[in-house]
Amino acid sequence: MNEFDQPVGDPVPGWASAPLPSADVLSGRFCALERLDPDRHAVDLYAAYASASDDRAWTYMAFGPFLSFESYYQWSVAAADSPDPRHYALTDAATGRALGTLALMRHDPANGVIEVGSIVLSHVLQRTAAATEAQFLLMRYVFEDLGYRRYEWKCDSLNEPSRKAAERLGFTYEGTFRQALVYKGRNRDTAWFALTEKEWPAVRAAFETWLNPANFDTQGRQRKKLQTR
Template sequence: MEQRVNEYGQAVGEPMPNWQSARAPGDQPITGRYCRLERVNVERHVDDLYEAYRAAPDARDWTYLSVGPFESRQAYLDCLTALAASPDPLHYAVIDLSTGKAVGTLALMRIDKANGVIEVGFIVFSRRLQKTPMATEAIFLLMRRAFDELGYRRFEWKCDALNAPSRSAAARFGFTFEGIFRQAVVYKGRNRDTAWFSIIDSEWPPLRAGFEEWLDEANFDAQGMQRRTLRDCISGQRGM
């Protein structure tokens, strides 16, 4: 693509004369094939979530989170109460449609409507949710809302640069790695270098088709095992 220049010969970005601000996420639930996302509600969700998190054999799922682990229901109740009251991050509970129970949470955050930028983060998936179609669908549902319904042009994923599972998940979901912000955060008494990933709106259509192909019931056998990986579905839609 030829670089645009202004009247002074300076390189400038592509014009966006029709750009309008994106919209706020709102409180509407989002329902998929395997799960439903709904705003965190303390009364409805605290017992399901606390019980699901306690089922883990150890506390390693909390290592790269700014909160937890929680030694009592009251401690988790206090945390969930704060999450439910927050407009940004805007926290959602992931509801397993087969049981009606909450099995994890995640959030839309750093919501920048003016520039059309939004981030998915604060992902706290219990062992009942991890490595299931629900987990992938939960991320997809937020992507679809951000791009297709709310008009965002950039969808971000950030994590501790040492968090290998999170970095692997971002790559699997089709995010592009953008680099490391050194000494970006201090949490739990230690330094965090932050790895940045993104998807932009021009990349979304083949990604959406890849997710839809992977999540289709026909992609899973009678034992629930995938026939094609998400990476393969996305690569096929991208023509790679």
């Protein structure tokens, strides 16, 4: 309560601001996140996306699908030049091939808020340890290296796989913003999810347990599911 007997938020002692993301490489056991470089990554990325049986991966994205390498390369050049969103290529640790992209976006260092988005993982990455580890690498970077207070995930409210992924990774659903956007000529109601720095230690422990080599058999298959709650 303040001096006027009004309820107010908890103090945030010593808070000033968080730095903008600047890392060019975040490395893990299964994958690395490398700042998107069209000349290094675009050929692999387009090949991985083009090898899918259909274009369903692009349904809920504001961009794509790309009908030619040239059109994808042009998009990747613009994405690589963008400071916000800051795009990363997910590269496989074993092969070095780029198999997907994701970004840190909507940077709000003054309030310690940042979002992960523009996630396009090729079908090669579906249900792989690399896809999960990539999310962990970004989370750890945001909370521990940069000191952010809030990490957001947003998606079309009709995108059920994205909603399930957010909850599996430890994000909490906070509500839906109705008629938030128009993209590809249609309405988007946006589902909001977030993870805070207070929740991060428990989520980190769950990830570390899941990523432990003992959790995978000789074929690289998980023994136990990721349990962030």
